[in-house]
Structures are given as C-alpha cells and as structure tokens.
Amino acid sequence: MSENPLRVGLVEERIPEPCTVVIFGASGDLTKRKLVPALYSLARERLVPPGLTVLGFARRPIGDDGFRAAMREGVEKFARRRPVAGDEALWASFAQGIFYHQGTFDDPESYRALAARLAEIDAARGVPGNRVFYLSTPPGDFPVILRNLGAAGLVVRGGAGTRPFTRIIVEKPFGTDLESARVLNRQVLEVADERQIYRIDHYLGKETVQNLMAFRFANAIFEPLWNNRFVDHVQITGAEAIGIEGRGDYFESAGILRDMVQNHLMQIVSLTAMETPVTMGANDLRDEKVKVVKALRVMDDAALERDVVRGQYTAGSVGGKALGGYRNEPKVAPDSKTETYVALKFWIDSWRWAGVPFYLRSAKAMPKKVTEVALVFKEAPLRLFGAAAAAVGSRANVLAIRIQPDEGISLNFGSKLPGPTTAIHPVNMEFRYGTSFGTEPPEAYERLLLDCMLGDASLFTRGDEVEASWTWISKIHQRWRAAGTDVARYEAGTWGPAEAEALLLRDGRSWRRP
Numbered sequence: 001m002s003e004n005p006l007r008v009g010l011v012e013e014r015i016p017e018p019c020t021v022v023i024f025g026a027s028g029d030l031t032k033r034k035l036v037p038a039l040y041s042l043a044r045e046r047l048v049p050p051g052l053t054v055l056g057f058a059r060r061p062i063g064d065d066g067f068r069a070a071m072r073e074g075v076e077k078f079a080r081r082r083p084v085a086g087d088e089a090l091w092a093s094f095a096q097g098i099f100y101h102q103g104t105f106d107d108p109e110s111y112r113a114l115a116a117r118l119a120e121i122d123a124a125r126g127v128p129g130n131r132v133f134y135l136s137t138p139p140g141d142f143p144v145i146l147r148n149l150g151a152a153g154l155v156v157r158g159g160a161g162t163r164p165f166t167r168i169i170v171e172k173p174f175g176t177d178l179e180s181a182r183v184l185n186r187q188v189l190e191v192a193d194e195r196q197i198y199r200i201d202h203y204l205g206k207e208t209v210q211n212l213m214a215f216r217f218a219n220a221i222f223e224p225l226w227n228n229r230f231v232d233h234v235q236i237t238g239a240e241a242i243g244i245e246g247r248g249d250y251f252e253s254a255g256i257l258r259d260m261v262q263n264h265l266m267q268i269v270s271l272t273a274m275e276t277p278v279t280m281g282a283n284d285l286r287d288e289k290v291k292v293v294k295a296l297r298v299m300d301d302a303a304l305e306r307d308v309v310r311g312q313y314t315a316g317s318v319g320g321k322a323l324g325g326y327r328n329e330p331k332v333a334p335d336s337k338t339e340t341y342v343a344l345k346f347w348i349d350s351w352r353w354a355g356v357p358f359y360l361r362s363a364k365a366m367p368k369k370v371t372e373v374a375l376v377f378k379e380a381p382l383r384l385f386g387a388a389a390a391a392v393g394s395r396a397n398v399l400a401i402r403i404q405p406d407e408g409i410s411l412n413f414g415s416k417l418p419g420p421t422t423a424i425h426p427v428n429m430e431f432r433y434g435t436s437f438g439t440e441p442p443e444a445y446e447r448l449l450l451d452c453m454l455g456d457a458s459l460f461t462r463g464d465e466v467e468a469s470w471t472w473i474s475k476i477h478q479r480w481r482a483a484g485t486d487v488a489r490y491e492a493g494t495w496g497p498a499e500a501e502a503l504l505l506r507d508g509r510s511w512r513r514p
C-alpha cells in the first residue's frame with residue numbers, strides 16, 4: 001500500500017531545521033521551569049533536529065557546565081517527559097547542545113562576543129545560522145536587547161522563507177498600556193520584520209484553547225448555532241485559587257486586568273467570537289482575531305460605571321487554607337486600589353454577535369482554579385412542559401469549554417425524569433481530554449517553541465492585535481484613574497464582590513458556578 005502523501009508531508013513539515021535558540025535571561029525562573037524542559041520534551045518526542053542548540057545569556061558567571069547542571073535540575077523537576085533510567089544517552093546528547101554566554105544586556109561588547117560565540121557553535125554543530133532569540137527577561141530590558149542585537153548584525157531580516165532565519169520571541173507583558181505597546185512595536189520593527197516577531201501568550205499554546213478552533217471549524221453542527229439567533233449570552237471565567245504569592249511589587253503595578261484579561265482572556269474572547277478564517281495560516285487566522293478585538297464596543301463613561309466591577313480580596317480561606325488580605329501582602333500599599341478581581345459586561349459589534357452580551361470575570365483568591373468559556377443558549381421558544389419542568393429547574397442549554405483544569409467540553413440540556421411525570425431535569429454530555437485520548441497534552445511552551453522554529457506564527461499575537469486590545473483595556477484603566485473610586489471588597493475563597501453578582505442579576509442572569 002502506498003503511503004498517504006499528506007501524512008508524509010505533515011511529518012516532514014513538523015521537524016524544524018537545525019537552529020540555535022538563544023535565551024536572554026537564561027538564569028531566570030522561566031528558562032529553568034518552562035523553556036528548557038519544553039525543548040527537552042520535544043527532543044524526547046524526536047520533534048526537533050539533533051543539531052538543536054540552546055545558548056543561554058545572562059549575567060552570573062556560571063559557565064557551560066553550571067548552566068547544564070541547572071538545566072538538568074529543571075528538566076528533572078518540571079519537564080513533561082523527564083529523563084529516566086535508560087534515557088541518559090538522550091540527556092547526554094541534548095546537554096551537548098547547551099551552552100552559556102555571560103553578558104549584560106546593555107553592553108554592546110557582550111553582543112559582539114555573542115556573535116563570535118554563535119559562529120563558533122554553529123560551525124561545530126552544523127547549524128546553518130538559523131536563530132531564535134528568546135527574550136525571557138523583565139520587559140524593561142526588551143528594547144535594549146533588541147537594539148544591541150540589531151547593532152551587532154545578529155538579525156537577518158525576512159519572513160519564513162528567508163535562510164538563515166532569525167526569529168524573535170518576546171515574552172509577556174507586551175506593554176502596560178496602549179502607548180507603551182505602540183512604542184515597543186516600533187522598537188521591534190526597527191530591528192526586524194513583523195513576520196519575524198513571535199509575541200508569546202502561552203494560553204495559545206494550550207491544547208484546549210486550540211481545540212476551541214477545532215471544535216468550531218472542524219465540525220458542522222455547532223457553527224450554525226454560534227450566533228445571536230441562538231446564543232443568549234457568553235460567560236468567560238479565568239479564576240485562580242491562589243493569592244498573589246508574595247509578588248506584591250509586580251501585582252501592584254499590574255492588577256488582574258493587565259495580568260490576565262488583556263492577554264489570556266482576550267485570546268479566548270477572540271477565538272470564541274471570530275468568523276471562520278479563510279485558512280488556518282498565521283495571517284488569515286490573525287486577521288479574523290483582530291476583527292473581533294476591533295469590534296469590541298468602546299465603553300463610554302456610563303458603561304464603564306455600570307458594566308465594570310473591580311474588587312480586591314480581604315482575608316479568608318481558600319480550599320481550607322487561610323489566606324491573608326491583599327493589602328497585607330508585602331510590597332502592597334495599605335490603601336491599594338489595585339484590582340485582584342474584575343468583572344465586565346461588554347458587546348461585540350459584529351453581525352454575528354449584535355445583541356449578545358459577553359460577561360467576563362477574572363480573579364485571584366477564588367474558591368477554585370478554573371478557566372472556561374460558556375455559551376448559554378436561548379430557552380426553547382415555547383414551554384410545553386410547563387410548571388413541572390420549571391419546578392425542577394429546567395434551564396437554558398449551556399455549552400461549556402473548560403480550558404483548565406479537567407480540560408474538556410460539556411453540553412447541558414434538559415431530559416425527562418424517569419417515571420410517570422413530565423418533569424425535565426438538567427443533564428450533561430461530557431467530553432474529557434484525559435479519558436478520550438489517554439495521553440497527556442504537551443505543555444504550551446512545547447507547542448509554541450516548536451511552531452516558532454517551524455516559522456508558524458499562527459499561535460502568536462500580531463502587533464495590530466496587541467494594540468487593538470490595549471486600546472480597549474487602556475480606556476478602562478484611564479477611567480479608574482480619573483474616577484479615583486475605591487475597589488469593592490470580597491472575602492478570599494468566595495466568588496467575588498456582591499456588585500459582580502448584581503451585574504448579571506440586573507439582566508435576569510447569574511454567573512455560573514463552575
């Protein structure tokens with residue numbers, strides 16, 4: 001039997017060419033916890049070429065051996081596919097491709113030395129000059145690194161077809177408001193083309209987030225219902241069951257709107273609400289996502305007052321463990337107005353979603369960690385089952401897509417209760433990743449690093465998309481600053497302030513209790 005050419009094509013396509021991944025900030029937490037473990041898991045799955053090389057760049061003088069030892073520790077602790085007995089040969093060959101370059105971000109000489117080191121390593125390992133520069137550093141360092149990379153001639157301009165290729169991955173946050181995002185976009189484009197820039201949002205690397213697209217566009221039965229004719233409203237929840245865990249200095253300047261909503265939850269909004277892309281290629285897909293963000297109705301003062309709730313947790317208990325109040329965290333102002341909770345009601349002014357409210361909430365110190373999107377459908381046009389159905393709580397159908405944890409999809413509908421009765425009872429039809437596929441999904445960073453090495457930017461955020469979402473989010477921040485009002489309070493371990501409940505109650509709806 002002849003081989004399926006499409007399958008052969010896919011397999012060939014998914015193995016990147018040999019390249020060197022240069023990580024700036026390589027002695028940091030993200031490199032050890034996520035990046036190198038992800039590269040190692042890819043190597044174990046044989047999804048990267050044997051010539052894959054990692055060059056860490058940071059300040060402390062640890063040398064190649066010190067860096068390798070630290071990475072081994074990270075892989076042992078955090079990789080999805082950990083080294084086990086019998087795997088030593090693989091670790092040994094992976095570790096041979098790990099190097100360390102000591103330098104400081106603002107010193108041009110460090111980059112000249114980096115260029116020389118790269119040339120030497122490329123020659124030794126047979127890498128044809130392909131490079132991925134990963135900016136895993138505090139965001140304030142992005143501009144100086146970009147400038148110095150450009151000045152040292154380390155960036156070869158050109159898109160996916162250019163050889164040797166240079167690609168730049170920029171960690172989050174990409175800006176803290178519209179103005180800073182615009183400035184950063186300009187700084188990036190001074191050095192490289194948009195096609196070379198991979199702005200990371202690790203949510204897009206999650207299988208369940210990608211499955212939102214598969215669910216919608218690989219099946220014919222859901223899409224006809226996915227609009228204002230059938231959907232009553234949409235609820236999006238991004239809840240964490242932890243506080244800020246000592247990161248007061250960061251969180252005070254961020255707040256949950258910047259930390260979660262502008263990036264992760266906006267991605268979920270756009271994948272949920274977008275039109276069918278012409279192809280799944282990076283530009284077609286991102287064109288459709290941007291249209292959603294641009295169609296978000298800008299809130300006027302009245303809407304901001306009425307439809308946005310911000311809250312902050314006070315002392316309470318989460319999962320049986322006591323949690324102190326936000327204002328008692330180290331490096332948090334005793335009168336801080338930073339929001340650890342936000343709830344929004346908003347509209348997408350598109351043909352598909354006209355008249356359908358979107359409700360979104362995101363918070364720390366919730367009773368449960370959960371990220372989900374739920375489409376709540378309109379009720380049946382006629383109540384044929386009357387009082388008996390209402391008595392047992394017949395409800396609107398809900399399609400809930402669980403992003404994390406317990407990744408899966410559930411459809412809630414009414415079923416007749418057994419017996420001589422017309423009563424209707426809500427039941428669930430469930431799909432769960434864990435049970436259906438019996439295999440653990442890859443880590444988000446695995447998929448994203450692999451895609452970047454392959455030159456596929458579909459799951460990365462484009463410059464115009466980032467600016468469009470900051471345009472909308474910055475308006476809310478401006479309003480908060482101008483109004484100077486205090487935050488609502490909620491006890492840690494509860495589902496948020498009463499004002500957020502009222503936001504839905506006033507529309508005759510209520511938040512889901514996932």
Ligand SMILES: NC(=O)c1ccc[n+]([C@@H]2O[C@H](COP(=O)([O-])OP(=O)(O)OC[C@H]3O[C@@H](n4cnc5c(N)ncnc54)[C@H](OP(=O)(O)O)[C@@H]3O)[C@@H](O)[C@H]2O)c1
Binds near residue numbers: 027029138141171173
């Ligand atoms: N940690 C996470 O789970 C996570 C998750 C999502 C996004 N991020 C983002 O990822 C980025 C990195 O996070 P991280 O937690 O890994 O940061 P980190 O632990 O603070 O590491 C910072 C790194 O930058 C290096 N560095 C700082 N200043 C330098 C300088 N002037 N010259 C040379 N090296 C310098 C440090 O090297 P030395 O210590 O050797 O000086 C260290 O390797 C941040 O943008 C963060 O927002 C992190």
